[in-house]
Amino acid sequence: MTSLPPFVLFFVGALVVALTKGAVRKAVVLGVPLVGLGSLWMGAGQDVAASGPQLLYQLELIGYTLTPFRADKLSLLFGYLFHIAAFLGFVYALHLGDGAPDGSVAEDVGEDDVVGNGTATLQHVAAMLYAGSALGAVFAGDFITLFVFWELLAITSVFLIWARDSERSYATGFRYLIIHVVSGVLLLSAALMIAHRTGSIEFGAVPLQGAAGWILLLSFGIKAGFPLVHNWITEAYPESTPTGTVFLSAFTTKVAVYALARSFAGADPLIYIGTAMTFFPIFYAVLENDLRRVLGYSMINQIGFMVAGIGIGTAMAVNGAVAHAFADVIFKGLLFMSMGAVMTMTGRTKGTDLGGLYKTMPITATLCIFGAAAISAFPLFSAFVTKSMIMVAAVDEHHYIVWLFMLFASAGVLEHAGIKIPYFAFFAHDSGIRTKEPPKNMLVAMSIGAVLCVLIGVFPGQLYALLPFEMDYHPYDTYHVVTQMQLLVFGALGFITLVKSGIYPDEKRAVHIDAEVLYRRLGPWLVRTVGGAVARVDAAVRASVMGVVGSVLGAADRSHGQMGPLARSWPSGSMVLWVAILLAAYLLFYLWEFGL
Amino acid sequence: MSEHLPALLVVVPLILAPVAALSNRPRAAFAAAFAGCWWALYASLALLTRVRSEGVISYALGGWAPPYGIELRLDLVNAFVAVTVATIGAVVIPYAWTSVKKEITEDRIPLFYTAFLLMLSGLLGITVTGDVFNVFVFLEISSLSAYSMIALGQDRRALTATFQYLIMGSVGATFIVIGIGFMYVMTGTLNMADLAERLPAVMDNRTIPVAFTFLTVGITLKLALFPLHLWLPNAYTYAPSAVTAFMASTATKVSVYLLLRFFFTIFGFAFAFGQMRLNMVLMPLSLVAILAMSLVAIYEINVKRLLAFSSVAQIGYMVLGISFGSVLGVTAGLLHIFNHALMKGALFMAMGCVMYRVGSVQLSKMAGLGKKMPWTMAAFVGGGLSLIGVPLTVGFISKWYLVQAALEQGNWLVAGLVMIGSLMALVYIWKVVEVAYFQEADSDVEIREAPLSLLIPTWVLVIASFWFGIDASTTAQVATDAAELLLRGGS
Amino acid sequence: MTPVEFVDIVLLILLAITGIAVIRTRNLFAAVMLAGIYSLVSAGLFVVMDAVDVAFTEAAVGAGISTVLLLGTLALVGDKEHKPQHTPILPLIVVLITGGVLIYGTSQMPPFGAADNPANQHVAPYYLEDSYDETHVPNVVTSVLASYRSYDTMGETAVVFTAVVGVLLLLARGPLPQRIHHDGEWITVRPGTTREELAAQFKAETEGGGGGPEGGGVDPGGGADPEDRGDTPSGEGGERG
Amino acid sequence: MDDRVILRVGAKILIPFIMIFGLYVHFHGDYGPGGGFQAGVIFAAAFVLYALIFGLGNAIQVLPPKAAYICAAMGVVIYLGVGFLGIILGGQFMDYSVLAYSYTGQHYGIIGVELGVVTTVFGVMVALFYAFAGRRRVDS
Incomplete structure (x- = not known):
């Protein structure tokens, strides 16, 4: 028994959502992911288990085979994940269109909270299409199909940013769109080259040699948030609506991780790119005040682990990468949801504006801590059973330095995501804000997320069974648990020291740190120097690129703009003169070619 | 009857022209034009089917054997182009009825349809003939009728635009006839096949490159290859909507066909590309056309003019394909003739709808139209997607072949430039979408959706541009076969 | 120099003189008359080249009807030409270079009228030898035009039509509709509307809005659409002729 | 007008001759220079001369603009009709040989198409003349 391509259900669902209201719409947005998940599990899932990879609904296009639905273990895993993520996201966003949540929101919380019906429709439809596009991309069996959904991902998701309906979100969305369209064009370019070289457009492993491979890598890299092209993540996520960010965080980057795993498993450069990604965002994250942006940096950091795992390329590493992607969608979703809840109820996400919310939002605070524990890889939480696979694989393959960096980054995760997020939002100094728990559907969504985090952490076997490669791995041995606990304890100590000495997140006191733990001595210094250097280089590159672009555009405007010689109308006499000049030029050229 | 189709394809619309003029009633003239266009569609499709199954069709007019009499000669190449022209004619003519009633005074309407029929038969006549002088004769018919129709535009500037087109078009036609004259001097024949046979014997004479030059300049002027495109933007901008849609999708395409016919069939690939290195001229010019004209389009604020500049860029794609001188390249060029006709027809027709309701196609006047004219703007977006080259549209098929042709020759630079051209198309289409969908409309102006009689033909082309983007097997097959035929240098 | 060559040269010199005179004169009436003379001289030249039919047509159309039509046009637009703003140096240089290259390029053309020219070797002899047998028309030109290539002639008839x-379309049915600028708005005016009618129309439309415009406030077609800069061909006015 | 006696008398004498010459050129086209095109122009010239001397009003009474316009269109119909006749009688388009036996068919065909040409050219020339002459000066 096979099933329809999963995106179909979502696209049809989007149409229905656009046309319905109220209870029917709510039933549809919740039903579509659940029905989709069920049909995928019972249909293609069983077929793959029984008889291996399935290529379905193939058709011919100008001599190439399009495969809109390729099901194998890798794509199925992401397929299930995206259904779950979509379900969580829609539960979380269910209150949209009901007017202000609970009617209790303070007057001055800004425009983001009172969501009218029009915006709600836009968000639901966009989210539905977005999730469908992500599924389409994951099940694409060829580069053309992939390209279509790749661009659709960009186009549909940008509406989630624009849904905030402010000048800034509009500008941000536009930049977001441009970089993703560029990514798509690069993907298409690479596909053309690959088709030209191999005669096939199958979306499979691509050797990292020649222009095609590198262009493809760059295309995937933009979506995955590789260093220097990562800015869209930290720019766009904080600009979206509270509910929109939950969707954004789930799909785009994970599709890129999937694509990398599909095409570039075992490509060495990915190890170093991934390591860099785990590493550099930490400095930004520590300095950042907007908590949703902190989560954006954390996102890059987590993807870094996955990218490095894919780069290592062994069965365990790739398994670890995709498993971590699975876990990440859920715990990062949970964190974004908790911050979204805070934002919905208070209208703020700045660390300095918040604090002390645990008094009025105890449930949200608790659930947030669950997410924080998961991302920090506490034993019995999801990241512990997934990230460790990547670390182990790194050691197995003798990438010790990489392993050290990842260890450091893991501590950094605890620092900026595990502790900073819940601490500044719910504890720290009391900001005096008194509010309520968010709407019930938000709490339900967060609870499901938290339960999943724990379930994966406690019963990793279910997840492991879904992984694409066979392996024998047990996360709960003494060595792992002890190592991780040590790391966590020292990480926590570091944070406490920093806060108590009054130097967090202010950076001027770094020299006074009494250092016993390697990362703690290095940390502040790195924050100041390396982080600063990265920021300076980044800014310089950006400024010079923008300078060049600006001057090119200026020149273009002069020659091609309304009154430029290429755009304005010419007098007839000049036109004819021009023809005569060309006639002479052609004549001379041809007589020359002819041999005079 | 069916053996006379090659002649009837041209002369039925031609005789309907004076009939339309004599009827002197808008409705009757329209009926004549409608009949002529649909007859042409039927005849051209029948001919294409026949050519595909039986090979080249030769029709000796007056029963005189070529080269003494005039021959109509249909192979895959011109049958394909004839179908393109006739398809657009058949779709535009029902559109014209409503659109023209609004834009042209009623007493002019019968003569307008007369001119429309003359232009159609002129273009078809150029396409099917196997005689070079006959090409010139029908070129005159189509050009003269085009001038008069453009001049009917509502804006006074239509007159200046027509005047310039008249001057430039006449220069182009004259150059073509001078080139033909030189060829006649050197061979004593006007029949294309006969010319191809007799030219090699006199290739060492310096008159041949002169003929070659005049034909290059004349034809590239007619097809508006940069930098001889100067007549095009204003002509397309100020012509009545239906005329722009028809002209933009057919007139330059037929000139591209002439380029292929003259340089591949008559002069022969080896001479044109080997000795004269025509590609050295065509490739840089077409690349500049793609980049510079797309850039101009980005800055343009009159949407019809924007699309006109985009047309010049798109012509660049066709010529670029041809300039590769390979089967893949020429296939890309031929495919783009058909594909661009569909998408640009749809886009200009959508702008015609806007013109009908808003009375202007200035970008500033289009704010909020996405809500007020949803079907029109959706059609624009559909055509725009194709122009950008999004998969599942015809534009993608063309670009795919084009890039493959570039890669086949290891020409990475050109492949990259084609992609950049697509991005630029994205920008200028987006510019319109942004205004239409994301800007607030003037609330005090009441604008309704365009009437169905305009929307249906527009959407026929939009759907066709998706249909042939999804199932490109037929068009691609015909174009590939035609390209192979051209490169074999004969028929 | 044979007498024919002498006539040739005289006629060509006359042609050149007339041509230059047409370009030089600022009086369009004189230019039209000179153009008629130009056609007549060309007709003479065609006679010398044994192309009697062409000469006939040139005389009838070029020197006859076209002159009348051009005069008819002058009656509508006046007979004074604006002084050109640009010096004709650049065009002159371009024309000289192009012309020079062309003369060089065509220098290998077969000599005019030689029997062994390719043009006289292929189709032409067939017409000369066989056309009478096939059509019984003594004038080969007629049999070629009206029978062998009658499809071309059909096309030419269609061109004339x-x-x-x-x-x-442009002239005989009254003036074309015009876009005129009124009160900051561009509107399309149906043909046949007089200024008085227009003013009345505006008054009716702006009633209550206060102060309808004067009749003279209407400025038919002047200037360009302000939003549409760059669309108006620049310098067109100074380039006439 | 009345004082231009010489012009009027001269024109009255000339016009019939011009027309007869037109007929000659038309029908003699088979044997000497000339044919439908030239004949059409000559007829039109005679008419234009009449209009110039006796005024546009009189000319319009002789031949209304509409008639000229119909002539122009009818000529094309006649020409193409001869072509279609070829198909109807079982030959190719424009095939005169099927119109009658041997070269007689050629004669019929040529006379037919020349008639089309002369009608169109005459009609067009007169219509053009009316179009230009019938307009007022723009800037007056």
Whole structure:
């Protein structure tokens, strides 16, 4: 028994959502992911288990085979994940269109909270299409199909940013769109080259040699948030609506991780790119005040682990990468949801504006801590059973330095995501804000997320069974648990020291740190120097690129703009003169070619 | 009857022209034009089917054997182009009825349809003939009728635009006839096949490159290859909507066909590309056309003019394909003739709808139209997607072949430039979408959706541009076969 | 120099003189008359080249009807030409270079009228030898035009018809609708509307809005759409002729 | 007008001859220079001369603009009709040989198409003349 391509259900669902209201719409947005998940599990899932990879609904296009639905273990895993993520996201966003949540929101919380019906429709439809596009991309069996959904991902998701309906979100969305369209064009370019070289457009492993491979890598890299092209993540996520960010965080980057795993498993450069990604965002994250942006940096950091795992390329590493992607969608979703809840109820996400919310939002605070524990890889939480696979694989393959960096980054995760997020939002100094728990559907969504985090952490076997490669791995041995606990304890100590000495997140006191733990001595210094250097280089590159672009555009405007010689109308006499000049030029050229 | 189709394809619309003029009633003239266009569609499709199954069709007019009499000669190449022209004619003519009633005074309407029929038969006549002088004769018919129709535009500037087109078009036609004259001097024949046979014997004479030059300049002027495109933007901008849609999708395409016919069939690939290195001229010019004209389009604020500049860029794609001188390249060029006709027809027709309701196609006047004219703007977006080259549209098929042709020759630079051209198309289409969908409309102006009689033909082309983007097997097959035929240098 | 060559040269010199005179004169009436003379001289030249039919047509159309039509046009637009703003140096240089290259390029052309020219070797001899047998028309030109290549002639007839369709579309049915600038708005005015009617129309439309415009406030077609800069061909006015 | 006696008398004498010459050129086209095109122009010239001398009003009474316009269109119909006749009688388009036996068919065909040409050219020339002459000066 096979099933329809999963995106179909979502696209049809989007149409229905656009046309319905109220209870029917709510039933549809919740039903579509659940029905989709069920049909995928019972249909293609069983077929793959029984008889291996399935290529379905193939058709011919100008001599190439399009495969809109390729099901194998890798794509199925992401397929299930995206259904779950979509379900969580829609539960979380269910209150949209009901007017202000609970009617209790303070007057001055800004425009983001009172969501009218029009915006709600836009968000639901966009989210539905977005999730469908992500599924389409994951099940694409060829580069053309992939390209279509790749661009659709960009186009549909940008509406989630624009849904905030402010000048800034509009500008941000536009930049977001441009970089993703560029990514798509690069993907298409690479596909053309690959088709030209191999005669096939199958979306499979691509050797990292020649222009095609590198262009493809760059295309995937933009979506995955590789260093220097990562800015869209930290720019766009904080600009979206509270509910929109939950969707954004789930799909785009994970599709890129999937694509990398599909095409570039075992490509060495990915190890170093991934390591860099785990590493550099930490400095930004520590300095950042907007908590949703902190989560954006954390996102890059987590993807870094996955990218490095894919780069290592062994069965365990790739398994670890995709498993971590699975876990990440859920715990990062949970964190974004908790911050979204805070934002919905208070209208703020700045660390300095918040604090002390645990008094009025105890449930949200608790659930947030669950997410924080998961991302920090506490034993019995999801990241512990997934990230460790990547670390182990790194050691197995003798990438010790990489392993050290990842260890450091893991501590950094605890620092900026595990502790900073819940601490500044719910504890720290009391900001005096008194509010309520968010709407019930938000709490339900967060609870499901938290339960999943724990379930994966406690019963990793279910997840492991879904992984694409066979392996024998047990996360709960003494060595792992002890190592991780040590790391966590020292990480926590570091944070406490920093806060108590009054130097967090202010950076001027770094020299006074009494250092016993390697990362703690290095940390502040790195924050100041390396982080600063990265920021300076980044800014310089950006400024010079923008300078060049600006001057090119200026020149273009002069020659091609309304009154430029290429755009304005010419007098007839000049036109004819021009023809005569060309006639002479052609004549001379041809007589020359002819041999005079 | 069916053996006379090659002649009837041209002369039925031609005789309907004076009939339309004599009827002197808008409705009757329209009926004549409608009949002529649909007859042409039927005849051209029948001919294409026949050519595909039986090979080249030769029709000796007056029963005189070529080269003494005039021959109509249909192979895959011109049958394909004839179908393109006739398809657009058949779709535009029902559109014209409503659109023209609004834009042209009623007493002019019968003569307008007369001119429309003359232009159609002129273009078809150029396409099917196997005689070079006959090409010139029908070129005159189509050009003269085009001038008069453009001049009917509502804006006074239509007159200046027509005047310039008249001057430039006449220069182009004259150059073509001078080139033909030189060829006649050197061979004593006007029949294309006969010319191809007799030219090699006199290739060492310096008159041949002169003929070659005049034909290059004349034809590239007619097809508006940069930098001889100067007549095009204003002509397309100020012509009545239906005329722009028809002209933009057919007139330059037929000139591209002439380029292929003259340089591949008559002069022969080896001479044109080997000795004269025509590609050295065509490739840089077409690349500049793609980049510079797309850039101009980005800055343009009159949407019809924007699309006109985009047309010049798109012509660049066709010529670029041809300039590769390979089967893949020429296939890309031929495919783009058909594909661009569909998408640009749809886009200009959508702008015609806007013109009908808003009375202007200035970008500033289009704010909020996405809500007020949803079907029109959706059609624009559909055509725009194709122009950008999004998969599942015809534009993608063309670009795919084009890039493959570039890669086949290891020409990475050109492949990259084609992609950049697509991005630029994205920008200028987006510019319109942004205004239409994301800007607030003037609330005090009441604008309704365009009437169905305009929307249906527009959407026929939009759907066709998706249909042939999804199932490109037929068009691609015909174009590939035609390209192979051209490169074999004969028929 | 044979007498024919002498006539040739005289006629060509006359042609050149007339041509230059047409370009030089600022009086369009004189230019039209000179153009007629130019046609007549060309007709003479065609006679010398044994192309009697062509000469006949040139005389009838070029020197006859076209002159009348051009005079008719002058009656509508006046007979004074604006002084050109640009010096003709650049065009002159371009024309000289192009012309020079062309003369060089065509220097290998077969000599005019030689029997062994390719043009006289292929189709032409067939017409000369066989056309009478096949059509019984003594004038080969007629049999070629009206029978062998009658499809071309059909096309030419259609061209002539197209010309009249074009002219009638533009001229014979009253003025074209015009876009005029009124009170900051561009509107389309149906043909046949007089200024008084327009003013009345505006008054009716702006009633209550206060102060309808004067009749003279209407400025038919002047200037360009302000939003549409760059669309108006610049310098067109100074380039006439 | 009345004082231009010489012009009027001269024109009255000339016009019939011009027309007869037109007929000659038309029908003699088979044997010497000339044919439908030239004949059409000559007829039109005679008419234009009449209009110039006796005024546009009189000319319009002789031949209304509409008639000229119909002539222009009818000529094309006649020409193409001869072509279609070829198909109807079982030959190719424009095939005169099927119109009658041997070269007689050629004669019929040529006379037919020349008639089309002369009608169109005459009609077009007169219509053009009317179009230009019938307009007022723009800037007056």
